[in-house]
Amino acid sequence: MGVDANIDELAKQLEEGLNLKGQQSDTGATADTVPEKSAASPRSDSSHHDDAVVPADVSDVESEYSVPDSVSSSSSSSTDTASIGAAELPFPLVVHKPLLQSGKTSLFGNASSTLDSIARMIRSGSVKKVIVMAGAGISTSAGIPDFRSPGMGLYANLREYKLPYPEAIFTIDYFRKNPKPFYVLAKELYPGQFVPTLSHFFVSMLAKKGLLLRHYTQNIDCLERAAGVGSDLIVEAHGSFHEAHCISDRCRKEYAQDWVKEQILSDTIPRCSACKSLVKPDITFFGEGLPSRFFELLEEDFDACDLLIVMGTSLQVQPFASLTNRVRDSVPRLLINRERVGEAKMRGPGFDFDGRLDRKALHRDALVLGDCDEACLRFSECLGWTVELVKLRQKFMARHQPDRASFYAEDMATKRSS
Numbered sequence: 001m002g003v004d005a006n007i008d009e010l011a012k013q014l015e016e017g018l019n020l021k022g023q024q025s026d027t028g029a030t031a032d033t034v035p036e037k038s039a040a041s042p043r044s045d046s047s048h049h050d051d052a053v054v055p056a057d058v059s060d061v062e063s064e065y066s067v068p069d070s071v072s073s074s075s076s077s078s079t080d081t082a083s084i085g086a087a088e089l090p091f092p093l094v095v096h097k098p099l100l101q102s103g104k105t106s107l108f109g110n111a112s113s114t115l116d117s118i119a120r121m122i123r124s125g126s127v128k129k130v131i132v133m134a135g136a137g138i139s140t141s142a143g144i145p146d147f148r149s150p151g152m153g154l155y156a157n158l159r160e161y162k163l164p165y166p167e168a169i170f171t172i173d174y175f176r177k178n179p180k181p182f183y184v185l186a187k188e189l190y191p192g193q194f195v196p197t198l199s200h201f202f203v204s205m206l207a208k209k210g211l212l213l214r215h216y217t218q219n220i221d222c223l224e225r226a227a228g229v230g231s232d233l234i235v236e237a238h239g240s241f242h243e244a245h246c247i248s249d250r251c252r253k254e255y256a257q258d259w260v261k262e263q264i265l266s267d268t269i270p271r272c273s274a275c276k277s278l279v280k281p282d283i284t285f286f287g288e289g290l291p292s293r294f295f296e297l298l299e300e301d302f303d304a305c306d307l308l309i310v311m312g313t314s315l316q317v318q319p320f321a322s323l324t325n326r327v328r329d330s331v332p333r334l335l336i337n338r339e340r341v342g343e344a345k346m347r348g349p350g351f352d353f354d355g356r357l358d359r360k361a362l363h364r365d366a367l368v369l370g371d372c373d374e375a376c377l378r379f380s381e382c383l384g385w386t387v388e389l390v391k392l393r394q395k396f397m398a399r400h401q402p403d404r405a406s407f408y409a410e411d412m413a414t415k416r417s418s
């Protein structure tokens with residue numbers, strides 16, 4: 001909740017700043033002379049960033065955004081971090097500055113920031129078909145743990161079920177014998193109890209602007225739907241709670257989400273009325289194939305894609321992870337994540353953030369290290385979308401979750417006073 005509370009605070013600060021100074025404009029100065037400001041906006045909300053201005057002669061190796069020492073005493077000139085409220089965040093944002101091999105051509109030109117450069121591509125209309133690939137990292141600030149990882153608090157509730165190994169809960173053979181642990185977990189995770197994050201609303205903004213070709217998610221939480229992304233634009237690569245079926249291969253009867261939800265929330269194991277087999281939400285378990293929609297769409301989508309954004313995933317699970325290599329060689333790829341992942345070893349597929357590997361290949365991989373929500377907020381600034389993004393979230397809160405909104409406010413207040 002901590003990060004989410006921080007984001008709420010950031011959003012509030014932005015909103016206040018924006019209200020004071022009016023709507024921001026989409027036209028902007030170039031970033032070449034003032035690297036710490038976004039190219040997208042001559043900044044109605046710049047008051048929150050003025051602290052972060054670094055002198056032009058500071059040589060930044062890792063990042064072009066800096067916080068002053070008074071804010072981040074541990075920062076050094078080579079690992080400066082920053083942007084919005086960096087001091088508040090456990091994972092400050094670092095926009096990686098590639099150290100290109102000499103002679104290498106970069107898609108990002110001489111732009112001081114790859115993020116600004118990508119924003120410029122979008123604003124100029126040279127990018128129109130964006131694919132987002134997302135993982136658990138975009139949902140953690142909603143309070144949804146990366147539950148496929150062992151050691152999460154969530155598993156403590158399952159101790160009494162003595163799982164042979166944590167992943168057993170998502171293994172189809174184990175589920176057939178002992179479905180109870182899954183339904184206990186499903187109750188905890190059931191969609192409708194969580195608020196989409198700024199990352200989800202950012203994807204929703206891409207959709208609203210007609211830029212989203214498809215959102216491929218590994219998450220089963222349906223939060224992109226909740227954020228307003230149309231289901232035609234979403235591929236839930238590992239399934240979701242949105243649909244449910246009888247698990248018997250001979251039956252496969254479909255069940256309405258509402259009925260399944262009712263069963264799960266009342267601690268009843270849902271059973272098929274036709275054959276008495278278990279009824280399971282269409283979440284892809286280990287030992288099950290991915291949804292056919294994934295395979296039906298991926299070829300055409302990735303051929304057409306002109307910008308790939310990968311967010312909050314460690315790119316460990318196949319075949320999802322290998323999708324990054326399906327876009328054309330000239331397509332920019334942006335990774336937003338807490339760690340560097342998915343990098344190419346020597347030659348071969350994978351990211352090449354520093355343009356070190358193939359001399360002839362165009363440098364087209366950008367890296368933003370840090371929290372997905374903060375990165376999306378920063379990206380929105382570059383695009384001049386901040387007001388709309390924040391409003392999208394506020395609208396959701398007002399409509400769906402008034403209680404939760406106040407809960408977050410209390411959470412934040414408690415945090416601040418302690």
Ligand SMILES: [Zn+2]
Binds near residue numbers: 272273274276277
């Ligand atoms: Zn059945």
